[in-house]
Amino acid sequence: MSRDARWKALLELLVERGRLDVEEAAAELEVSAATIRRDLDGLAEQQMLVRTRGGAVVHGVSYELPLRYKTARHASEKQRIARAVADLIAPGEAVGLTGGTTTTEVARALAARGDLATGAPALTVVTNALNIANELAVRPQFKIVVTGGVARAQSYELVGPLADGVLGRITLDVAVLGVGAFDVAHGAAAHDEAEAAVNRMLCERAERVVVAADSSKLGRRAFAGICATAAVGTLVTDTTADPGTVRRFEEAGLRVIVA
Template sequence: MSIRRTDRMREVLSLLRDRGEVASHVLCDELRISPATLRRDLSELEEQGLLQRTHGGARALDPSGSDIPVRLRDHRMVAIKRRIAQHAAALVPAGPQAVALTGGVTTGEVARSLKGRPNMTIVTNSLTIAADCAVDAHMKVIMTGGLVRANSLEAVGPMSEHAFQVITVGTAILGADGMSAEVGATTYDEAEARTAIAMAANAQRVVVAVDGSKIGKVTLAKMTALDRLDHLVTDSTADPEQLERIAAQGVRVHVVDVGDA
């Protein structure tokens, strides 16, 4: 039985990102779909500017790793990300607080976990988080300006960076594509990384919230080094050796058990 189409298209992009170029027969075999189905998927993804079709296959437009569009990301891990987010939200002290959030599924769940708390200000460059929080009467939402990236629905660039440079928050909670003892938190996009750097620079405490698959992974652009990070929240599937090395550098590591997720 083939997987549903959004998951299938996400998997195509993931395979191309990992391998650069993949033959059609390999994609058909791995996804267990017919050549006709694959042609339709590749055609649609090419029209959206997400890949380049080749004679006998397809290749990634940016083999170094551009992120997967937010509408195609894997939402099967939402239960795990929600647990991570709830723990991260609990690190925000009681009382009036300003919290900065990057975009992403996990940080979106952090925002939901903070709903209902009185005197809460959310500062974000994520359109999805801003829209979700704006309807909560307890929340004041500050949305940065900037150029909106189609894949992540995040505003980036000088306007976004400037907004974070002039606003001081108690807690900045960052999602990331990679988190390692060697480099710190990283992402696929340089512009998003610069925005995250500005966000973290004016925060009294910095939290990175990522699922276990991101631990030990290093991607293109650094968001924050470990000496700037106060807390890491992840799950029990993370590489324990990496977590030990991260903790040894002064980061408080919180591991959420997801054995029954």
């Protein structure tokens, strides 16, 4: 197992359990305790966890994995969700994409659509995510608009008042939200208030709003609110979503697509 793979695995275990023991982690990943100690020391240097005697604990009360370590989580589900979201977007539309692993997959699914391979432009994509802009900017069929702002290392998203200046002057056909949590009663939310503020503006500038969220995000709450459930027209999730949760979203008036 490579170091990057071990780091991803360790961070995911830490998020799930809140605390890691060196010996237990070594047995689970089938590597030596010395290797785990070096890995935890390296992650602590990047301020992604707090080292303790014999292990590690999460860094702070509200822990959020940086984007580069989230990519393997629910990967197949996110790809199916992304393809279903991409199918909702018509050629010629202006699309807002927030940052996140699921919306990154949406960008890739749009790039793979044959009917969007031509046109001038086939789509206008507005995003505050540097990684999404980077992937799509090389595709001439897409007009890419980047919001501006200050880059947030955890998500590659641009946030702050500089983004407001761009978003206040545009209109969108659809905004696709990647969220930290989506609950019927409390709406869509993110872990960071600056990200939530930009995402909220994207919603306000769009004719319709789509939430792309795997089942692990549903029925949960996060710190910073993005929008009320009533502001969302469509939820796209995966087949492991709880049927009762899906039904509650449908009863709230949302179209739910299970991919």
